Amino acid sequence: MASAASINLEKIARFAQLAVPVALVTVAFVGHFFSFYFHFLTVTLLLLFLLDLYYRHGQKEHALLTNFGFLAQARYLTESIGPELRQYLFSDDLTERPFNRLERAEVYRKAKGQDSTAAFGSQMSFEADEVKLRHSMYPTAADSIAPFELTVGEERGLSTAHILRFPVMISAMSYGALSVRAVRALARGAKKSGITMNTGEGGYPKHHLEEGCDLTFQMGTAKFGVRNEDGSLHEEKLHEIAQKAAVKMVEIKLSQGAKPGKGGILPKEKISEEISELRGVPMDRDVISPPHHLECTDASSTVRFIRRVQEAAGIPVGIKLCLGHPGEFEGLVREMKSQGVFPDYISIDGAEGGTGAAPRSFMDDIGLPLHSALPAVVRILRAEGVRDRLKLFCAGKLISPARQVVALSLGADAVYTARGFMLALGCIQALQCNANTCPVGITTQNPSLVRGLDVEQRSQRVRNYVDGLHHDHVALLSSLGCGRFADLSERNLFAPALAGVAAEHVHHPMPTNPLDRGSMTVVGGVS
Amino acid sequence: MKIPKGVLWSCQIVAAMIIGFAAVTKFVGTDGSVFIFSALGMEPFGRYLIGAIELTAASMLLTSGFAAIGALFAIGTMLGATIAHLSYLGLDVDGDAGARVMMLSVVLTTAVPVLIARRQNLPLIGSTL
Numbered sequence: 278m279a280s281a282a283s284i285n286l287e288k289i290a291r292f293a294q295l296a297v298p299v300a301l302v303t304v305a306f307v308g309h310f311f312s313f314y315f316h317f318l319t320v321t322l323l324l325l326f327l328l329d330l331y332y333r334h335g336q337k338e339h340a341l342l343t344n345f346g347f348l349a350q351a352r353y354l355t356e357s358i359g360p361e362l363r364q365y366l367f368s369d370d371l372t373e374r375p376f377n378r379l380e381r382a383e384v385y386r387k388a389k390g391q392d393s394t395a396a397f398g399s400q401m402s403f404e405a406d407e408v409k410l411r412h413s414m415y416p417t418a419a420d421s422i423a424p425f426e427l428t429v430g431e432e433r434g435l436s437t438a439h440i441l442r443f444p445v446m447i448s449a450m451s452y453g454a455l456s457v458r459a460v461r462a463l464a465r466g467a468k469k470s471g472i473t474m475n476t477g478e479g480g481y482p483k484h485h486l487e488e489g490c491d492l493t494f495q496m497g498t499a500k501f502g503v504r505n506e507d508g509s510l511h512e513e514k515l516h517e518i519a520q521k522a523a524v525k526m527v528e529i530k531l532s533q534g535a536k537p538g539k540g541g542i543l544p545k546e547k548i549s550e551e552i553s554e555l556r557g558v559p560m561d562r563d564v565i566s567p568p569h570h571l572e573c574t575d576a577s578s579t580v581r582f583i584r585r586v587q588e589a590a591g592i593p594v595g596i597k598l599c600l601g602h603p604g605e606f607e608g609l610v611r612e613m614k615s616q617g618v619f620p621d622y623i624s625i626d627g628a629e630g631g632t633g634a635a636p637r638s639f640m641d642d643i644g645l646p647l648h649s650a651l652p653a654v655v656r657i658l659r660a661e662g663v664r665d666r667l668k669l670f671c672a673g674k675l676i677s678p679a680r681q682v683v684a685l686s687l688g689a690d691a692v693y694t695a696r697g698f699m700l701a702l703g704c705i706q707a708l709q710c711n712a713n714t715c716p717v718g719i720t721t722q723n724p725s726l727v728r729g730l731d732v733e734q735r736s737q738r739v740r741n742y743v744d745g746l747h748h749d750h751v752a753l754l755s756s757l758g759c760g761r762f763a764d765l766s767e768r769n770l771f772a773p774a775l776a777g778v779a780a781e782h783v784h785h786p787m788p789t790n791p792l793d794r795g796s797m798t799v800v801g802g803v804s
Numbered sequence: 805m806k807i808p809k810g811v812l813w814s815c816q817i818v819a820a821m822i823i824g825f826a827a828v829t830k831f832v833g834t835d836g837s838v839f840i841f842s843a844l845g846m847e848p849f850g851r852y853l854i855g856a857i858e859l860t861a862a863s864m865l866l867t868s869g870f871a872a873i874g875a876l877f878a879i880g881t882m883l884g885a886t887i888a889h890l891s892y893l894g895l896d897v898d899g900d901a902g903a904r905v906m907m908l909s910v911v912l913t914t915a916v917p918v919l920i921a922r923r924q925n926l927p928l929i930g931s932t933l
């Protein structure tokens with residue numbers, strides 16, 4: 278039973294239904310006999326009356342409007358501004374997704390070069406289901422920590438091997454998903470801070486090249502920029518791109534965490550003339566990439582394809598994938614062994630990864646999250662004895678220095694982040710990357726929105742973010758008692774609830790495979 | 805029922821031209837408009853106010869994004885004008901042989917289809933129309 282104080286919307290609506298015409302007649306009289314100015318109200322009420330009639334008797338789409346007339350609009354109005362209200366006013370610092378306010382604020386502060394200490398205590402939960410880092414009682418001196426260095430392609434003895442000097446790279450985001458200015462700002466920021474940027478699957482990297490940063494050219498399943506008519510690889514075009522001095526690596530995208538088993542999607546609203554030209558696609562429809570490379574239908578053909586790309590490119594070639602069945606991955610690794618062909622790196626994309634556009638069920642319910650996938654991949658590579666044949670990268674919400682160090686401890690050699698750099702550019706998580714309406718001009722092709730993004734100023738934010746990450750990496754390593762990034766291992770993790778595949782590792786902290794780089798090293802005499 | 809783009813734009817331009825012209829006569833203060841607003845007891849403030857609304861509506865009608873709002877304002881002022889003709893002015897105003905009423909009905913018949921076709925662009929309520 279409704280309590281006395283509850284609002285009976287039906288009664289109010291019936292009252293309003295009567296009140297509008299009564300008020301209309303009243304103001305019409307006042308307007309006629311008193312002052313014509315009242316007819317402003319007459320006209321307004323007349324329009325309101327017509328709108329109400331339409332809601333009640335014209336439209337059939339909204340039951341609420343049929344039943345309660347224009348009053349029910351209040352609900353739609355409130356609902357339409359709900360996300361903003363929640364974000365600005367009502368949600369607490371830890372509730373927003375995919376990145377809560379605390380996580381975003383940390384990136385923003387780093388990007389602005391501000392101090393990032395906090396006070397009083399942690400906002401995080403300390404129930405035993407979170408991954409924490411274990412510090413050492415005997416920290417390493419910060420100035421004795423060796424600078425990061427990783428040579429991709431050294432396993433094949435390539436003269437074109439690429440040396441990474443920072444453990445974080447800008448993950449794939451295509452020009453098309455991003456605006457020109459966002460691409461420029463990221464590329465210029467990458468140049469300023471000396472990190473490597475992935476081009477994403479947007480075809481010929483015209484704007485990236487103009488900024489001159491180190492690039493990983495990504496080849497998506499549609500192979501924009503390097504395809505034949507039928508979607509197969511055009512080796513000469515790839516060779517030509519790989520010859521550019523700035524292009525250091527090639528990445529074959531097999532799948533992506535946000536939509537594994539589904540190709541990239543570029544909504545037609547975002548396809549400008551230049552984008553259609555760089556990708557070689559029409560402008561009048563959504564561009565949907567196939568779910569897999571034409572050439573890759575099983576383990577053996579996939580490995581042969583990797584080989585072909587390595588030969589055509591002449592520079593380090595990696596693959597990017599989201600893990601589904603560890604067994605399938607194991608099969609792929611065995612095939613690599615039997616053909617004697619290894620990609621120069623494998624990048625594991627966690628299912629929590631971001632995207633410019635993907636169907637919701639793919640984003641929410643397909644693929645293994647990073648903390649399950651990465652340990653499984655490490656285990657398989659070690660079990661097959663080939664962990665030292667390639668480098669391992671990963672991505673999946675690794676936007677804070679601590680999460681990056683956790684991933685490095687789980688076995689990655691370096692990490693990627695896409696959204697970390699978007700936030701550094703000024704992303705406010707409006708969640709409109711698929712709609713061409715990004716309010717801060719990062720993921721839109723609408724010139725009047727892109728206008729707001731100042732390339733020079735934002736590139737400095739990217740650089741500041743990198744500097745901030747570096748500062749914290751060093752501090753974290755020092756507190757963990759590690760002298761080198763390569764010393765990071767599972768022993769640095771406290772991860773009671775890492776489920777399934779991951780658990781095996783966490784419970785046997787000492788790696789058994791002597792090939793595992795560096796993790797046997799005991800630092801500072803502690804163990 | 806979908807109105808072709810060309811027809812829609814013609815409607816917008818016709819409506820914008822007429823109310824744009826009407827706005828100018830109000831700002832200039834032609835004898836006719838002063839006569840009307842005196843009859844309504846709104847001289848001179850009301851004349852400028854309505855002129856400003858009409859000018860805004862006319863310029864909005866010449867865009868694609870704001871045409872719906874422009875049409876709504878145009879319809880609103882024309883409804884007000886209708887009331888004026890019904891209550892004070894009659895059909896023939898200042899010897900114009902009904903020309904003003906003619907113009908008024910032209911604006912209504914062009915603005916209404918614009919409002920209907922572009923109703924989704926209205927702020928706040930657009931998504932429910």
Ligand SMILES: Cc1cc2nc3c(=O)[nH]c(=O)nc-3n(C[C@H](O)[C@H](O)[C@H](O)COP(=O)(O)O)c2cc1C
Nearest residue numbers: 448449450477478630631632633673674694695696
């Ligand atoms: C706007 C946007 C565009 C993206 N475009 C691509 C792409 O072209 N190719 C690709 O492999 N991944 C793409 N991704 C996925 C990212 O590269 C990355 O794998 C994923 O977002 C996980 O990293 P994060 O959690 O740090 O964002 C995109 C992600 C975002 C947010």
